[in-house]
Amino acid sequence: MNWDQLKAVLELRWQLTRNQWSRSKSGLRGAFAGIIVLAGCFLAAIAFLAGFFGGSFALRNAPASAVMLVWFLITGGFLMFWFFGLLGELQRSEAIDLQRLMHLPVRLGQIFVFNYLASHLAVSIVLALPAMVGLGIGLALVRGPRFLLLLPLAVSMILMVSAWTYCLRGWLAALMINPRRRRTILTLATMAIVALAQLPNLYFNVFGGRHALHRRGEMPFSSLLVAQKFIPPFWGSLSARSLVEGDVVPTLLATAGFLGLTAMGLRRAYSSTVRFYHGVDRAKKSGRVLAPAPSSASISTSRPSRFMERKLPGISEEASAVALASWRAMLRAPEIKMAWGMSFVVTVIVGVSIAVRSHTHLPAAAKPFLMPGLITFSLLTLTQFLSNQFGFDRDGFQTYVLSPLSRRALILGRNLAVVPIVALSSLVWLLLISVFLGLPVLTFTAALFQIATMTFLGAIAGTFISIYLPFRIRAASLKPTKISGARGLLLVVCQLLFPLLMFPVILGPLAELLLHSAEIAPTWPINLIYSVLLAGFAFLLYRLLLPGFARSFQHRETKILETLTSEVE
Structure with missing residues (x-):
């Protein structure tokens, strides 16, 4: 040595x-x-x-x-x-x-x-x-x-x-x-x-480890x-x-x-x-040493990806292009993968724990209330993602601002890109609860319409917050950049009030329980009928509000661009 x-x-x-x-302010770094x-x-x-x-x-x-x-x-x-x-x-x-x-x-x-x-x-x-x-x-x-x-x-x-x-x-x-x-x-x-x-x-609450230890009385x-x-x-x-x-x-x-x-x-x-x-x-x-030079034949025979050329059924070509491009960009962004992955992990862990621990003593009347609550919890894990749909674009947001696309198609496309992960997270809950608790067919069908309702309501609330309270997300993380105290407080309040939009979904199981308890229409599937009507109402409400969101976005797009491209870390 x-x-x-x-x-x-x-x-x-x-x-x-x-x-x-010495270059830090007043030597704070050295003191720290x-x-x-x-x-x-x-x-x-x-x-x-x-x-x-x-x-x-x-x-x-x-x-x-x-x-x-x-x-x-x-x-x-x-x-x-x-x-x-x-x-x-x-x-x-x-x-x-x-x-x-x-x-x-x-x-x-x-x-x-x-x-x-x-x-x-x-x-x-x-x-x-x-x-x-x-x-x-x-x-x-x-x-x-x-x-x-x-x-x-x-x-x-x-x-x-x-x-x-x-x-x-x-x-x-x-x-x-x-x-x-x-x-x-x-x-x-x-x-x-x-x-x-x-x-x-999972071991103690799902696989019976806690009960096994109680039965044995001591550690093996x-x-x-x-x-x-x-x-x-x-x-x-x-x-x-x-x-x-x-x-x-x-x-x-x-x-x-x-x-x-x-x-x-x-x-x-x-x-x-x-x-x-x-x-x-x-x-x-x-492969700089062993890899041969690519030939024209190998280049011509390679099959290009047709993903971006596809068109979603029933959607305009502009909205379909925005949805597919946004979906591809989100699949490549690690911070969005982290948000989705953490939501999925939490959903599976909590869902399995609740289902396994409750399948023996949960009354039948409580099962219709379980799905709306769990779906709301699933949306809570995605609140930051839903309420800041443009924040992950950062400098790439200027592409949307400079594009000649109609703002209605742009908003619709961005919302469609969010739908798969929101629906997937809720469907995981539904499948877990159905397997472990044995939900009736009518309750399962009503839960599907409840997922659709919450998806529309989540898109409405998320788009509103994304337009009026956008913030930049740091690359490779879920941490926002520095924002003012008042703006941050307002953002936190909006995110805390986000689950209140899901309250109407609870009214269906509640109405069915009260009416059946009073022996009023005891054979009618009140929860299913209410869930279907509420899903249709949420869809119509989204269609009515979409042009207004487009006008608001067009009016505020320069302010959103300034917020998202500001590199104040």
Whole structure:
């Protein structure tokens, strides 16, 4: 290792950091960094003391299973915090950019090691490592020096997790050179984290895990022991149990295993990083060496996409073109994928939980009320998307302003592009409830018309808010740009009042319940008749308001354009 080179690079990094702090207003960035460092030291001290006193007093005479359980909980908490911070870890930039050093005569290996060590500045490590060290020292004081083996065990376990996370980050960095692919990966990662975080909820509330535990009365201890053998981070809890029993061999083997896995992860991460910065992977993916030049025959035989040439039935050609173009643009926008995906994930998780937990004791009279409420909840998850239909266009909105399209066709096309995802989310609810609760045919049919009603009413309210309260959405996120306080408050109020438009749908099941209870027209499908009439009324109302929306849009399109193209972040 060349210490002079490393010292020079670190001094350069420190000077650049100081320059960034000095350019901030009144040194606020430096003060904020100092506060974060002090807070981290305070949390680390608290975690160390908690582990030390827990090992010295609470676990002084505890059985082996109790010590194993404590170490298991600390490891599980660390992995949970690490998992939730994984998305930010994957987006974190390197402390020292290797690409800026490729033209300099420096050893990239030592810079790689420094960047890897800098990746350990995470809240999960600040809390978990001091707690494990304190617990090991506390146990060593009261139960023997062999418990000091827990210290290298804890360090090696954290190094293993961080090494493979660092390897994953390097692999994703090679994939995310394309900005659109980068945003898509981050979107999928966010949805995956949310979905995985709900697995315990699904287990206890859907698959009967909570009832199984109540029936057994205790955790299946033997199953826990078997499971930990196949999950490397939890080897530490088994090692702590073996130390209580007087056996140090499992601890030594676990530490060696952690260090071996750490070396494998770092070796793979370093090799992939060097290949990436040398351009080897990109050359292979682009096929610059082996790919032959495209021939005219191959170009002529390729089938172009006919998606944009299609025409929706019963819709004008202009509105159909706007709808298809908007739909294609939304399918390519990662932030819209995130909004749709999160709505779908929440819909499935909540819907399955409600359906499974309610199918045994839900009265038949309450089933017609369930669908309107759940569909309203589904629309609530899409409120930001429905009430800001132009905000995701950003600079592309000027294409609509400059186009010779009639504004009526433009508004209709944008609303038609929104219909599939709104209807799909509601249909998922309907299918889940129908499967698990066994909805009657008349109630199921009425729910279809209720979905149509809520779609029309949602389009009316969303178009109104989109025209009069538009705001720009940041690229690759769902966060709006900076808006005034009064405008933001008005926007929040409108979004909170958004579900009130769905109140008329509840009147159908309510009227049927009251009339049947009073034995008035007991055989009439009141809910179905009311839902059909209400859907027709909502359709006519939308048609009547559409020309007014078009005139309002034409009057305010320049103001909307100014709002959406303003890059105030």
